[in-house]
Amino acid sequence: MDDLVLLRHEMATLWGVDAYGRHEPAPDVAVAVARDGVTVRADVRLPAGVRARITADGTATDVLDRARRVLGAGATVTSGPSFLVEHATLPDTPGLLRSDAPVPPALVPARPVRWWQPGEWADLLAGALGPWAMLVADGHVRALCHTPRASGRYAEAGVWTHPDHRRRGYAGAVTAAWAVTARREYPVLFYSTSADNRASAGVARSLGLRPLGDIWQFRR
Template identity: 50%
Template sequence: MQLDLSTAVLRSDNLNDAQRVGPMRPSNWQLEEWEELIGGGAGAPWSMIVDSDQVVSICHTPSRTSAGAEAGTWTAQPFRGRGYAAATTAAWVDLLSRCPFLFYSTSADNRSSQRVAERLGLRNIGWLWKLTRIPAAG
């Protein structure tokens, strides 16, 4: 499916948008985290898509310094494949247009997230490797 171009992307730089999404906390967000995000604290700036008074897609800022920021995206399962993650991420990029470096990270097995990056024309800059010690047998 393609993104419905009439779908509005709500943004944290619009006070009306922040007030609108305040009571629409998705179940995967803790109340305190949601209130901080909506209030402009940790995780801001953000962009979201709402469908029938329900937040269905979010791009927020889980990590930010003066040198750069990372995008964190989520789309509710029934709304995936509609271009919502790409739309919220593009709006998030616009919100952080003065930030020197923006990062969109995903895991090697998250093909849906990789397609979002491809759709936005993002280039792969590296891989994170995690090493784990295997306990000795015995």
């Protein structure tokens, strides 16, 4: 499967339905740019004429410039690279826990309070929110990789590291462990980040993830 097709599937996964049946708000326009071309996803709420103008054929530069002009100067534009997780090896890191093993009782009260609601944490540990991997030390969660979005054969990595424990390789460890576990259910795994998140891009490089291209988002 070529990079552009994979990016189409990733966009459909990112702005699909989560485990609670909630739709992630899609951008007005999303443009995926790969080495082998460009593909555009225009929100159905846009007028048909606007969608037709934005999705017309053209180079990546043409399409991005057209989206800016059509949506107006007030549109917020963000972008970031996307990667394919092709290979995953379980790291030998003490304290790694995964969703395919029994959950230690001590993990229940280890919920990162500021970032997870009690009900969501319980659902995560029960496996209702998809595969996950986390690194736990001294009864506290240092880093977590879970499955915020999945659809059919595809799943997206969601990575969080406690602010006090960043730049220690924890994000890479939990992402690799998540990939080993998630691959049993989802053959195609994606990892994406924002253009200004250098630490996250560094995780992708350290794991040898395959770059697919960039996804641009336009929101009015």
